[in-house]
Amino acid sequence: MIPPILPYQVAPDDLDDPFWEGCVRHEFLVHRCAECGRAYWPASSCLDHGSASMRWEPASGTGAVFTYTVFHHAYDPRFADRIPYALAVVQLDEGPFFHSDILECDAADVHVGMRVEVVYEDVAVDLVIPHFRPIPEPERASAHE
Amino acid sequence: MVAAGLDISSNFAIGGLGVSRQGRKLGVSPRELRLEALELALADAGLSRGDIDGHIGASSTGMFDDIRHMGLSPRFSYSMQSGGATATLSIINAVGAILTGQAEVVACSYAAAPSSAPARSAIGASLRGEERGAGAIGYGTYSYGYANMYGMVGAGAAHALHARRHMQRYGTTSLHLGAVAVQQREYASVRPGTIGYGQPITIEDHQNSRMVVDPFRLLDCCRDTDGAVVVIVTTTERARDLASTPVCVLGLGTGHNMRNWWTGDVFDLHDDIAPAKETAFGQAGITHVDVDVAALYDPFTISPIMQLEAYGFCGPGEGGPFVAAGNTRLDGVIPTNTGGGQLSGFYATGFTALVEGLWQLRGEGGATQVAGAEVALVSGHGGNGGVQNTWAHGTMVLGVDR
Numbered sequence: 001m002i003p004p005i006l007p008y009q010v011a012p013d014d015l016d017d018p019f020w021e022g023c024v025r026h027e028f029l030v031h032r033c034a035e036c037g038r039a040y041w042p043a044s045s046c047l048d049h050g051s052a053s054m055r056w057e058p059a060s061g062t063g064a065v066f067t068y069t070v071f072h073h074a075y076d077p078r079f080a081d082r083i084p085y086a087l088a089v090v091q092l093d094e095g096p097f098f099h100s101d102i103l104e105c106d107a108a109d110v111h112v113g114m115r116v117e118v119v120y121e122d123v124a125v126d127l128v129i130p131h132f133r134p135i136p137e138p139e140r141a142s143a144h145e
Numbered sequence: 146m147v148a149a150g151l152d153i154s155s156n157f158a159i160g161g162l163g164v165s166r167q168g169r170k171l172g173v174s175p176r177e178l179r180l181e182a183l184e185l186a187l188a189d190a191g192l193s194r195g196d197i198d199g200h201i202g203a204s205s206t207g208m209f210d211d212i213r214h215m216g217l218s219p220r221f222s223y224s225m226q227s228g229g230a231t232a233t234l235s236i237i238n239a240v241g242a243i244l245t246g247q248a249e250v251v252a253c254s255y256a257a258a259p260s261s262a263p264a265r266s267a268i269g270a271s272l273r274g275e276e277r278g279a280g281a282i283g284y285g286t287y288s289y290g291y292a293n294m295y296g297m298v299g300a301g302a303a304h305a306l307h308a309r310r311h312m313q314r315y316g317t318t319s320l321h322l323g324a325v326a327v328q329q330r331e332y333a334s335v336r337p338g339t340i341g342y343g344q345p346i347t348i349e350d351h352q353n354s355r356m357v358v359d360p361f362r363l364l365d366c367c368r369d370t371d372g373a374v375v376v377i378v379t380t381t382e383r384a385r386d387l388a389s390t391p392v393c394v395l396g397l398g399t400g401h402n403m404r405n406w407w408t409g410d411v412f413d414l415h416d417d418i419a420p421a422k423e424t425a426f427g428q429a430g431i432t433h434v435d436v437d438v439a440a441l442y443d444p445f446t447i448s449p450i451m452q453l454e455a456y457g458f459c460g461p462g463e464g465g466p467f468v469a470a471g472n473t474r475l476d477g478v479i480p481t482n483t484g485g486g487q488l489s490g491f492y493a494t495g496f497t498a499l500v501e502g503l504w505q506l507r508g509e510g511g512a513t514q515v516a517g518a519e520v521a522l523v524s525g526h527g528g529n530g531g532v533q534n535t536w537a538h539g540t541m542v543l544g545v546d547r
Contacts (some may be wrong), residue, residue: 006291006294007294008293008294010290010291010293010294011290012291013290042291042532047407066310066412067306067307067309067310067313067412068306068309069302069305069306069309069358069359069360069361070356070358070359071296071298071302071358071359072355072356072357072358072359073355073356073357073358075298075299075301075302076296076298079296079298082296084359085296087292087295087296087297087302089306089412091409095409097406097409097411097532099289099291099292099295099297099533100295101295101296112309112310112313129294131295
């Protein structure tokens, strides 16, 4: 069972319980239609096949920043100590969008197209929050060699 | 594809308009403001309370005692809420009620006093919220559910996600955003009663204003204001007998950004304008070149830019340079947000644009009246369909009575 309330007073939708249970196992899941294979997040009905064939399945946990903003103002004072911080919409490699902050990276370095991967924050035995962080770019062949 | 629907063109009209005081921290309750707007609308139309046989509360809360407080005796009254799309949706519902014989004279009322409210926390609690504890944030709130855990707070950030895509794809710059802010403030600076009245700004003022949610600076964002609006919808035939100048409802259209969430275009399209435009322009029998004045929903500067593109006033990606070149001025291609819009006029959600469209077609635009304006385009968007940014959209085409 996942907690009734997530950090920052966010109420999880019970349709997404399997996703949050997956996070506890450090598994990033998407909601996928067994008929056509299309992936969704959060829990959805397939546009073509409805809800009967929807399954939670492990996903890559990787994607790319589709768009982002950087907060320089704390609309909510609980985020004041994070400023400036980036909030990105990650397009998962399976297709769906996922809103996340970007860890292990200066806000100023976040950019559209940046490759990112999931990183888990273990909050409690029954609660793990997924975040994203940059995947190191492949090192370019050095001009010196 | 949605059928063209009934020919509503010119059969329905706005026969009365009441606009209460609009401004920051008025310290007046929404229902008092609503009453003020109702009195003004009735006087404008030359109607009495007993003539109002239908009432729609638009973008409202706490409606349980409103009809009593307003002294109305309608055959129906209900509230609806889809954020900034509600103004158009309320007119659609009013027309539908008249078409189906439920009423002949429908009052659509908006009232809010967010800048006088003690705290913003109350808006966070809704769908799936209350059952999980006071103040809990569910998927249907302004705080966007899960995204809130990562710091996603406020409508500015929601629109910044669009702005960033537009900059990435087309090279739109902060100076382009600033051109919108400066132009709209120029309009407001000569429009009494607006928050920008007597206070023009320069592009340097915009560039020097502090960054809030990148790429938005302070002057890219509107501010909450208090106020109320009541519009009276009836048949054009009936409206012609009223005291005010009728403004015809030529076309009404809807779209929903959930459609674009599924296709992955939700952050690139800002609004689902395409189907709304097709329906509304089709009903009105117009194209964008027939529009004399545009009143576009503009909580943030990127909004007019992307909507000017979507309605066809300029090509995709050209909205920034289009505004910066002066095309939205009174002598430009399409005078836009001539009352200052939400950015510099007043924030009455979708009613800001509706009021400006009505004022222009009634010839009440004052120093920023568009000479000979006969057709006005009005837009709005708001609400969420289950995920952040999946808001509803409404398009209205208004015209002078011919």
